[in-house]
Amino acid sequence: MNILTLSWKNLKNKPLNLLLNLVLFALGAGLIILLLLLNHQLDDQLRRNQAGVNMVIGAKGSPLQLVLSSLYHIDSPTGNIPIAKAKPFMRPGHPLIKTAVPLALGDSYEGFRIVGTSPDMLALYHASIAQGQPWQHPFEVVLGSGVARSTGLKLGSRFHSSHGFVLDDNLVHEDADAFLVTGILKQTGSVIDQLLLTSPQSVWEVHGDHGTETAPHDSTAVTHHEGAEAEPEKPLYEYEDKEITSLLIQFKNINAQTLSLPRNINENTDLMAANPAFELDRLFSLVGSGEKTLRAIAVIILIVSALSIFISLYASLKERRYELALMRVMGASPDKLTGLVMLEGLLLAAMGCVFGFMLGHIGMELLSGYLEKTYRYPFTGWLFLPGPELQLLGGGLLIGLIAAFIPSLQARLTDISETLAEN
Template sequence: MNLLLLSWKNLRYKPLTLLLNLVLLALGSGLIVLLLLIDHQLQQKFEKNLAGIDLIIGAKGSPLQLILSSMYHVDAPTGNISIAEAKAFLNPKHPYIQTAIPLSLGDSYRGYRIVGTTPQFIELYKATLQQGRSWEKPFEVVAGAIVAQKLGLKVDDTFQSSHGFVMDDNLVHEDAQAFRVVGILQPTGTVIDQLLVTPTESIWAIHDSHADHDADHDADHDADHDADHDADHDAEHDHAHHDHEAEKQGTVPMSALPLHEQTDKAITSILILFKGRNAQTLNMQRSINENTNMQAATPAIEITRLQSLMGLGADALRILALVIIAVSGLSIFISLFNSLDERRYELALMRVMGASRLRLVALILLEGLMLALAGLTLGLILGHLGMEWLAVAMQDTYRYTFTGLTFLPQEWSLIAAVLAIGTIAALIPAIRAGMTDISRTLAEG
């Protein structure tokens, strides 16, 4: 019968009090663990998805919306920008821009977004193929690891995309050519895992054909269309007609023109990586915002803003968790203190049987410490399991994969803090137990 066992038996002797203390502690520390895990993983994903993107150019609107839609693929896009206007930024010879990646958004397949872009997009997230190959022509798709897994997509599978981001049979592009999966990416831990990536031309083809199939398409527009091509490039003088024919037969060619030359087309946004940040790049952002119909947003700034907004909620939860932990400390204190009254006589008896004052102090301290440890253990399990459970729900909402099965260094601080609270809560009762006047207690019977 050592002290540890005796402490435990004393705790177990009052099962309801034990339960209350454990529940409070587990709740408090579990909530903190959950918040730590969410915070850490969000931060990590935010940074990973940032992928060094310095600037995003898109249609005017909320900069945060632009970032969310073009970088995190969670919100609706702000609208389209014409390549004519964005031409300079797409030009590979731009003096300050190292990489400019065009994005065409707006379509999806069974809730997973389709991104029309260039192969640079895949390089940006350092994604590599686990199966198949990269695309060679429009309507070929490379699927992110999670999309492929969730939808059971394999190489050579085909599907019809639908307009918008919700699954709705009425919005399926039924008349458009089907997409064909040609490659599947390795998991990267970034947003690309959740995307279907295809050349920009696929999106153009679908939406151009839309326009053509609309009953009263604009004749002027078509004329302009042809005229542009004829004037600029004799070699492809019947490009538009060709498109039309080819579409129906399912063989749209990749455009031979560099993207920034196709000034009649539109895209949703451009991800920009600078060669280096300097005064010119800062000016560039301001100048886009002031002098064009487009806007330029800095992801790092917008994300910091978003985090400070979300931080309010997280702070409230954190305070709540701290209050619960404080209350559980108080509860440990009260239950130990009250138990002393009932156990006065047996504590005195333990002295009679040879236990020193220090031993009684240690006994009560151990009870507090054990409570804290047990509650903490439950809390850690609860927090991690809760995170794992939330991960499933959050994956679909935020396009992120979370896990509850990691251990953060901050958890050590939590462990230390909770154990300290348990000890401090037990300190006064422990000292009181040590001070028991054995003669008087025993004489009172």
Template sequence: MKTLLAIAARSAWNRRFTLALTVFSIALSTLLLLGVERIRTELRDNFSSAVSGTDLIVGARTGSTQLLLYSVFRIGAATNNMGWKSVQDLQAHRGVAWVVPISLGDSHHGFPVLATTPEYFSRFHYGDRQPLAMREGKPFEQLFDAVLGADVAEQLGYRVGQKITLSHGSGELSPEHADKPFTVVGILARTGTPVDRTVHIGLEAMQAIHLDWVAGVPMPGIKIPAEQVRKFDLSPKNVTAALVGLKSRAAVFAVQRWVAGYTEEPLMAILPGVALDELWQVVGVGEKALLVLSGLVGIVSLAGLVSVVLAGLNERRRELAVLRAVGAGARHVLALLALEGALVTALGVLLGAIAAAVALALLGPWLQSTYGLALTISAPTLNEWTLLGALLAAGWLASLLPGWRAYRLSLADGLSPRI
């Protein structure tokens, strides 16, 4: 076997320029397969870890996936808000332990602004029920205090004590609430969730910056300075949604039915885990399509391997015949071609795996900062090992075809090739 392996390696090296393209194509298919699989796995983990410890999310009646997207992932916008009285009635329900209202709509340099209560920082959990932690500073206490997510602070270069102004709406060209600046009092530790890309303020602050606004624009001729807003009632009139924790998990369906039957306004309550599964069923179609596309690239690469070996087989008929003449059996010729194909495949897979690791290291920070997708460099998962094994097995099986063709070549035919 060692002799055959050495011969196969030297034979492949003699044709290194021809086989280099095949190795490159196999490496590319490996890179695509591993990249899609890692992104798929990390995306699922990121989605699943975005919120935990919250039993229900309550908001205006809409689709469960839409409610989850805008309340947790800050994607899209609410079709309607829920009234503050609804929040108070929900809090008074005997099965409810706590309610954290959230209000969305404004932004800061493209990052969403979330208005909530100080209880948010102790009640909101992510991952395996991990609580939020402050990297610097403290949660907001004063009216115009702001707490930044890790990505906001890092990308915009903010530090505790700096002044920032918020924009009305989510567009980059939206008008600013320039007359009511906020002071950064805290920066959250990184979570790998949408929290990292969020500016947090108090619900009263959200009400204060909109005192002199109506229908999305400043009221003409009316301007209320920041130092005078305390003279007004800053109690929120409505919120986007509410995160709910229950006294007992057994009460989840009872509270859900109560919300569905609430008579003051149409509301709905969703279970985050169930809504995440529904969301992943939609996203899963795209990931499967990408995985199939990567698999097709792999098949094309292996077909190229077969084509290259078959194309060079006629040139090697005398070489194979000489091997037969010095005592190599037909099975040795078959093994030689199979080993050669396996070596080329193994080299391509190895290079592709290395390229995937390098791409992960280089693109990871960019994906984290741009899309909030945290990619971690870790040992290959079981699925990734399976893909690598499948590629190696497929390469070996593909090399059996030219091996079988060489097996059929007779000694006499090789020593006296037809012209």
């Protein structure tokens, strides 16, 4: 019968109070854990998928939209740009640019985006071929590992692409040639896992048969010119009559010239240049205010739960005045009574934290299915962040101690003679 058992039995003796306190505490702690996990994984995904890209060039519009569509593949592109205009940035030998990876967007397969690009794309995301070989000719396609897993496509599989980014049977390019799977990528954990890679020529040819017909989401589709035949040997920047969606640019070094380059492009050309790091910070500050609100709500719930612990300890001590006096009569020191009440507060907080951690992680795992469907990024509830989670545990225990402080003082100051003389 140690003091820990006694404090647990005292708590258990009031099951409804115990339940209320635990539920409140677990809700507050769980919400904080959920936010921590979500924030960490979102941040991690977005930073990783930045892939060392310093600048994105595309059609004029919203720079954030350009970055989201070209780097993260979660928004519609801002439009297309003629290769003739993008040519200066695509030719080898530009004094500032190390790599310029072209993207031609507009089609998808079962909701996964088909990206017409150059093999440099693989280096950008540190991706390598797991099976088969890279795309060489038009209509050869390499699958990201996630695409291969979800769609069940294998080497040698053939499929028709679908116009736009949403899954819609009416928009399938039945009349165009079928794509042939020639390779599958190793898993990278980045967005490339969720893409189908092919040459820009394939995208042009798929749309070559449509003429000027307008399809839904047409702004997202690469426009095309009748009868244009692709020649694999010809460098991409020589197709001056064609269009691409955007260019992902890596600089050789960061210096004053590269810093002013985006502004020069925006002011002096029909193109738009966006800085992913800058746009990402802007996005975080937008999303951040929502997250801050949720975090504030979680903190308020924790404060309410501290209040609830305080009230139930205080009320139960009023009822247990005789018990406390009795314990003194039986030889317990005032310190022991203080310890007993403190322990009850700590125990509530510790159990609340444990339930909150379970709630947060399980909640995140349940939410991850939904998030993966929406964003096609992998999320998990089984990620543990030792630093912040230990901090939360420490904070939680401190809340328990603070809530128990006044009641424990009250227990200490119980006048045993007066209490036991009352009848």
